[in-house]
Amino acid sequence: MNELSEAEIEHLIERFPLPDDRADAILGLGDTALALGVSLPTMQRYLKIGLPAIKRGGMGRLWRIRLAAAWAWRQALMAEDAQRKSRRKQARSALACQRR
Template identity: 90%
Template sequence: MKELTEAEIERLIERFPLPDDRDDGILGLGDTALALGVSLPTMQRYLKIGLPAIKGGSMGRLWRIRLAAAWAWRQALMAERLERKSRGKQTRSALACRIR
């Protein structure tokens, strides 16, 4: 995914809001991973592919990530992957029908 503008992030948050039992907040890398239910290596991979962060971590600086933005971004990523997988199954199904 590409780097998102503030407006795009807000649209994602509207489309994929946090569950009712979660409050929005600014978290570090480990707490965001915990809140999303993913490992630290997965969080680092997400950041490399475009998960929005308020402040990047490096050389002793902590990551600052808005939970609502991270949640919405991840939900959008999962929806995109599911859509791609579904299209692949439809293509394979169509090809199988032609072969018979």
């Protein structure tokens, strides 16, 4: 995923809202990882591939990440992965049918 505009982030949040038991908040890197149920290395990988951040951290600066945006971005990423896997499975099935 590439860097998203504010409008694209808001669209993702509408499409993939936070669960009812979670309130939106501005969090640091560790708290966002905890809220998403992922490790810090996974969070760092997500940030490298496009997870939106309000304020980028590093070199002594703290990350600031909106939970609703991070949640929606991750849900979209997981949906893309599931769709990609489904297309691969369909392609393999089609190839298997052609070989018979």
